[in-house]
Amino acid sequence: MIGMPSYHAIAAMVVTVAMFIAFARGRMSIEIISLLTIAVIAVGLYFFPLEGQSPTDGLAIAFGGFGHYALITICALMILGRGLIVTGALEPAARVLERIFKFNLQIGLLVSLMLAFVLSMFVNNTPVLVLLIPIFVTLAARGAMPASKTLMPLNAASLIGGLATTIGTSTNILVVSIAVDLGMPMMSVFHYTPIVLAAGLVALPYLWLVMPKMLDDNRIEQTHEMRRFYTRLRVTENSLLNGRELSQIASRLPAGIEFHDVKPGLFRPGQRIKVSGTHEAIEEAIAVMRGEAAPGWVLERIKRKHDESGEDIQVVEMTVTADSRLTSRTLPTSGIADLYGVAVVGIHRPDTLIGQKDEFSDVGDIRIREGDVLLVMGLPDDLEAFASADSLLQLEGRRELPRRSKAVLAAAIMAGSVAVASFGLVPIAIAALAGAILMFLTGCVKFDRVGRALSAQVIVLVAASISIGRIIDESGAAEWLGQALSYGLQYLSPALVLAAIMVFVTFLTNFASNATAATVGTPIAFAIAAQLGLPPEPLVLAVLFGCNLSYATPIAYQTNMLIMAEGSYDFADYVKTGVPLVGIMVTALSIGLVLTYQL
Template structure:
């Protein structure tokens, strides 16, 4: 066997070096990714690959920034952002939240099973795009932290996608290459029982072990969450009318409470003192159909938002010593009339020394210096309120969901997922078309697109594409395949299958699925002929290996989609993914031997 070329040796050394740099965490992911691209660009400029020019090397190094895979990932992020900002996923999140409230472990198990079975019939990337914002919302509502659930969820999606020939585009690629080599074409569910049996072995690890291996990357609270007080008016169509206090308490959010208890059943027109965090007040008002601000103000804000195509914001504002509204109630302050904004609640900070009276259940709340107001309105009205009445606006303004476009954004996402899943369009075209429609319909504002994208993911994808290209074009992948085939003749059938699967897994985790499928399928076909083994199980070993992409974030686009949301590091994928890879390789190899009587 010939020695590898200098370019192949350099490609393998670079890949190992990048892997060590990512795993050790010496530098940030962005720095390592950019250095990788720079090394490939400079190296190929001065030492081009055979039969190429220096500019070809630059195209290879920087081509990842214009690659369809990166465009697809960015488009999927934008569509996911559209679902979040329009509140389209709130019904699904509330349905899953009910399961999570029964028991966290039960909620995680149901979610993993849902992800696994959905990805069997729908391409795995759209499935994760649909579920990702739901799980982020669940984490914000008090379920498990997103960093403890997204990697297990992604693994379940990948296992489900492996179970059918339509689960991923890589499966179709392997099957089509095998068919071109002379094998009979496989049906959609040809090998599904093998994967489902392996999934039964892997599921306990995903469910019970993986979350324990992952850190809690929830953002630290800089200060205690503020509790706001306000008066809620019971409307005639409210869920409270005619019910007693104890009948509704169990349904209310955890951070919400009534500060006063009525003597009898709730009646229309009652005004009750309530308190809660911003999210709890919003959720309680949605459930109870009560009002904490005059209806005409809320209607005016929504009408102006729709006509001016502006987002409604909710901000926290501090009453300063110079404000004219000190010692006034909300009714007598004229805030709504003067500025067209609504005060949703008042937070009164605790102080060591204070002569101010506590908030009373009998009297209207009077504003004092230092009170924090929860204000809703359009940006212009909020700015006028702050400057006109001497209030200090705090950081962290929150855009209210554009619920009028919720159905539209859901339809766009469903259309993209459906057309990709039935093969009408490639996932890249379907996702890009969906992202453009999100912009054109106003579901996502173009000037806010930066919030949907992650710079870390973008440079990481570009670097991984460049590494995959140099491994393939330099001949490193082909040389490794030849070296592996020399030693397989001494192994039993299960060992041959495991070795092929591990080789392809190595390629897919450090190059790409397409590279692994393109290189691994012909090698497996030739090994079967050389060793006198049946071809189909060896081809399936390649197909399974292409899907065992759990160990690095650069292995597959869904791994990168969850990276920013879970605030993951490279080491998190290694710690959880390597044991899963070894477990799946051992299980699938034995199942293939048994299924094909090798």
């Protein structure tokens, strides 16, 4: 008969359950709940310290998460992902996947899930997801499936893939190492892979067809119709248009781009074509088609000043006011490029003014009128000078163009970080930190923009989860739960023993940490095997599998937190999609273990 848990253990379990209930109800923000949890632990341990500890030791437990290597790692990984986005390094990969998604959304998602699964078998699943997150955020911005419907299934696929080999996650290595220390033979890399592959096939239909439907479209809806800009795109020698017909490139163009008054036949260098689209679509079309929406000499001048000064090239929307000298002029006669070194790449005209007399010049250039919105590209100081001198009103919608000259460098930094971490040359924390530092030093990510890469919500949630994990471990709550489990399992069949151990470890890993679950669960599995006369290996594998079934809460694993901000998820999203997946995997893996070891 086991004794009652200590008061500290009871308090730790109460705080954990209270935090879970608060997250699930969703009446307060995640940041507030996380900070309150940290505060309760800090105050409680200060006035009622753990046995053998001082009040200040309790403060270290409560606030230690803010300096924990896991939090630093997650922040560094966010910075690495930001570097890939702002340099456009992932655009080629995004375009390939975009074509698959354009062909069929479901096939695109299936290919992505299989990619995440297979990569995570051989590469640590954390850097795999770091690579995939910005790609799917970019795809969502281009009209593919919303990031909120793809990132959660991708995360689950990478976790299942990481479970399939002993090198897939650091938790697998930890469990195997503890088991060896306890006397079990070393497992090979693919020792239990068939069991996981079979379970993965069972879970795949859920990830592919069911989970996306359970998740909301968390994209921020436009409260107004997007402006459409008109421009005249010039075909260059290197342009994708050169020597092709419109039908040959239509599939590569972003959604919403339209061509006007196109003459039949092949496009030739120097030819100018009327194009219209939204701000983002115009930028994407120019990049894809490699055409010019402004004189080549001014574009080169802007690029040269960007290289010299290091300032980002920006695109801004500006409204022509009644006092502007540009009224009734065309772009070639306005002298904008000569005077200010900026390029007007598009003009939006309200529908009420379209079709007015003398709208176009004799050579087809649109005449600027009061109320027109110009899409202007240049460096910040030049844009300010242009707006001030020519009486233009700057609107919201300022965008920084990707620093494509740094794209190869950013991709190399990310690849290097992933490689050294995947092959175990250095811990993932060191690899990510080194990569983030290189992103700063090389200018791929700027120091004053780093706040855009980090999520305050994720930071405080990680810190709170680390505090909860430590108090559950150090208060003895995890040990008491393990003893209670071993006491009750003596009355169950071997198959149910496996399932119960897996469920127990899954519970621990979703509310404490993978390391805590592995450290507590592996010795318990050995003890239960000895008491019940069962082989230890299937029970140890039940622990290993349970440590990786971290789908039900955002605090269960670092990749869960990485996708939280990008997918705009709340706590309830993890619970409603993760709990069924845990049930599927526990059932499938338990059956696999029973059949494999003939229990």
